[in-house]
Amino acid sequence: MDTYDEKFDFRDERNLSLVMDFYELTMSQCYFNSKEKDKEVVFDLFYRRNPDGGGYALFSGLEQVIGYVQNLHFTNEDIDYLRSLQKFSEPFLDYLRHFIFTGEIYAVPEGTPVFPYEPLLRVKAKIIEAQLLETALLLALNHQTLIATKASRIVRSAKGRAVMEFGARRAHNFDAANYGARAAYIGGVVGTATTFSGEKFGIPVLGTMAHSFIQSYESEYEAFRAYALTYPDSCTVLLDTYDTLKSGLPNAIKVAKEVLEPMGKRMAGVRIDSGDIAYLSKKIRKELDRAGMQDCKIVASNSFDEYIIKSLIEQGAQIDSFGVGENMICSRSTPVFGGVYKMSAVKKDDVWIPKIKISENVEKITNPGYKNLYRIYDKESGKAMGDVMALYEETLDEKQDLTIYHPMNSWKNKTFKGGTYQLRSLLQPIFIDGKLVYDVPSLGEIRAYAKEELAHLWDEIFRFEYPQIYYVDVTEKLLNLKLKMLGDIRHES
Numbered sequence: 479m480d481t482y483d484e485k486f487d488f489r490d491e492r493n494l495s496l497v498m499d500f501y502e503l504t505m506s507q508c509y510f511n512s513k514e515k516d517k518e519v520v521f522d523l524f525y526r527r528n529p530d531g532g533g534y535a536l537f538s539g540l541e542q543v544i545g546y547v548q549n550l551h552f553t554n555e556d557i558d559y560l561r562s563l564q565k566f567s568e569p570f571l572d573y574l575r576h577f578i579f580t581g582e583i584y585a586v587p588e589g590t591p592v593f594p595y596e597p598l599l600r601v602k603a604k605i606i607e608a609q610l611l612e613t614a615l616l617l618a619l620n621h622q623t624l625i626a627t628k629a630s631r632i633v634r635s636a637k638g639r640a641v642m643e644f645g646a647r648r649a650h651n652f653d654a655a656n657y658g659a660r661a662a663y664i665g666g667v668v669g670t671a672t673t674f675s676g677e678k679f680g681i682p683v684l685g686t687m688a689h690s691f692i693q694s695y696e697s698e699y700e701a702f703r704a705y706a707l708t709y710p711d712s713c714t715v716l717l718d719t720y721d722t723l724k725s726g727l728p729n730a731i732k733v734a735k736e737v738l739e740p741m742g743k744r745m746a747g748v749r750i751d752s753g754d755i756a757y758l759s760k761k762i763r764k765e766l767d768r769a770g771m772q773d774c775k776i777v778a779s780n781s782f783d784e785y786i787i788k789s790l791i792e793q794g795a796q797i798d799s800f801g802v803g804e805n806m807i808c809s810r811s812t813p814v815f816g817g818v819y820k821m822s823a824v825k826k827d828d829v830w831i832p833k834i835k836i837s838e839n840v841e842k843i844t845n846p847g848y849k850n851l852y853r854i855y856d857k858e859s860g861k862a863m864g865d866v867m868a869l870y871e872e873t874l875d876e877k878q879d880l881t882i883y884h885p886m887n888s889w890k891n892k893t894f895k896g897g898t899y900q901l902r903s904l905l906q907p908i909f910i911d912g913k914l915v916y917d918v919p920s921l922g923e924i925r926a927y928a929k930e931e932l933a934h935l936w937d938e939i940f941r942f943e944y945p946q947i948y949y950v951d952v953t954e955k956l957l958n959l960k961l962k963m964l965g966d967i968r969h970e971s
Contacts, residue, residue: 490542495550496559498613503560507570508608518825519605519847522597523615526841529627529812533945534935536630538661539622540588540908541918546614547579547909556672558843573606580912581607584905586851588919589664590929592623592937593950595885596851596865598817600905612819621654622661624815628806629665630932634940635784637791640799642684643670645781645807658807664925667806668799679921692719698726702733706745710738714747714777722750722758731769747775747798755780756795763796777801783811784942823848831872834963845952846960854880855900855934856944862934863899864892864949869956876901882951885960892949917937 487774509515528535541912552560552574560566560574581603592598599615601608642660649655653753661894665794669682676683687705695701698720706713715733717726727748734745748766755778766774778790787800803809822844823830832846848870853861868874877896886892909917919927938946952960 490545490549493549493551493553493556494546494614495552496556497617498610498656501951502610502612504565506609509606509609510569510570510573510602515606516601516604517524519608519821520830520845521612521819521821522822522824522849523599523601523619523817523819524595524597525623525817526594527622527816528594529624529809529815530631531945532627532631533941534591534593534627534946535622535815536626536665536932537586537590537592537619538588538626538664538924539618539620540585540599540655542618542622543583543585543599543615544908544914544916544918546618547583547611548914550577550579550610550614552577564760567729577607578912579603579607579611579909582907582910582911585908586904587906587927588923589626589924589931590904591862591928591931593948594791595845595867596820596867596950597849597905598623599812600849602848611723616819618657620815620817622657622664623817624809624812625661625807626665626928627810627815628809629662629667629940630928631784632782632787632800632802632806633666633793635787635942636800639791639797640668641666642674642799642801643667643802643803643806644801646670646672648804649807655807658920662806663921666925666929667802671801681838681921686714687716689716689751692716699729699732702729703737706733706737706743706968710741710743712746713738713743714749714775715753716749717746717762718750718752722753723761727762727765731765731771734771734774735769745771747772747777749777749801751779755797755894756790756793759790759796760794775799778784779803781805783874788942794913799962800906820844822846832959832963834960834967836964836967840886843886843964845956846963847956849956851904853902853904854882854894855902857898857900860934861936862948863894865904866953867895868953869959872953872955874901874953881954882949883954883957885950885952885957888954888957888961892951 545836557571557575583601585599608835643659646655648659655672656675659670659672660679663681669684671685673683675681687893690702692698702715715730730748759776762776775798776796777799778797782800782802783805820835821833823832830848834846835844839842845867849867850870856863879893879896881891939948
């Protein structure tokens with residue numbers, strides 16, 4: 479393990495190396511048996527559709543990719559298991575026994591808004607090394623990008639009101655709960671109810687009481703009183719165990735007046751978890767204000783998503799913060815992100831040969847070649863105007879006019895006048911020659927970066943219904959290459 483840069487060590491305590499599709503191993507043995515087993519290839523990881531029909535996705539999960547690559551090795555137990563399958567030769571198993579990643583990985587920084595078809599991560603490595611990464615890369619990035627995107631949508635719908643992640647009990651497993659909370663924090667939630675995520679990632683943890691707490695006491699008042707005495711500086715009580723307006727709210731006000739205020743303390747908040755949330759919040763706000771408790775916050779939770787929160791705000795609901803569970807942690811409305819990992823180039827005689835995957839389904843035709851990705855910013859407004867994919871050897875000059883083309887149609891193009899735009903290379907080096915070279919930011923830094931980057935997008939991209947489509951185009955050289963390859967393949971067939 480002395481080949482790793484120990485300054486940044488994100489390896490999972492578990493050995494997850496065999497978390498891969500079996501065909502990665504069967505294909506790799508074929509490569510191993512070939513005289514070209516050490517040939518270099520390039521793979522692109524990208525996706526085809528934004529979740530929920532939205533206008534963007536929020537890239538997340540890179541830190542877990544780093545940890546997987548750092549720890550990718552095969553133990554004696556792994557080798558013994560693979561041997562027992564009677565599918566692999568001893569020379570190949572010995573290769574796996576001494577396996578270590580020596581290639582190159584470039585990726586978009588976590589928290590970057592991203593769009594369909596552009597490479598979010600690029601692997602350049604020997605073919606076996608690149609192939610064995612496939613499942614783990616997709617697993618980490620698909621999951622967290624999905625949840626971060628959903629969280630971002632929900633946070634945006636709240637229009638500045640705090641959103642809390644409450645979804646652990648609905649997550650698909652322990653890892654989904656913990657990494658989902660991490661992704662949601664990148665997406666803008668203020669904290670999580672998942673305590674382990676607080677410990678592991680430094681996310682603020684939040685939570686007060688359940689209905690069972692109140693039911694365990696002889697009366698609702700006694701339950702509220704016990705909680706207030708234990709947490710006088712942060713007392714938030716749940717109102718809807720019995721009757722929100724006739725029981726919960728009067729008892730909350732009584733405890734505030736009889737227990738907290740004599741101590742010089744204030745009731746921090748009340749929470750509602752059922753019923754007509756808009757109606758109840760208005761009634762609660764009126765009664766709290768009448769009792770001189772204008773500073774008491776109203777927290778609501780009840781299977782919320784971005785559309786329900788948007789509707790509640792439009793109805794004038796008096797809610798200060800939202801707790802969101804299953805609709806965020808599972809991205810229930812669109813539970814699959816759909817990232818893919820496709821070969822784009824093979825090196826032969828020191829020349830990169832572009833590769834393309836074709837399909838009768840146009841959206842599944844890949845963009846060939848060893849590529850870079852750039853974001854185009856308007857100099858005057860600072861807004862992102864589009865992204866462009868270019869072949870690796872191309873040099874783009876901000877002083878010159880830049881015309882970008884739809885990836886399949888030359889007539890669909892847009893020209894940016896030289897001197898009016900700025901280019902930013904989105905793919906950053908993560909691993910070079912198998913060594914981690916990336917200065918991995920803290921989770922708080924990633925969260926702040928995501929907020930900053932989202933501010934560079936036009937408001938029209940954030941519409942929940944029929945958002946503006948963001949340009950993800952190609953240079954003329956890349957378009958011509960793609961069309962020529964398609965034409966040649968059709969001619970040959």
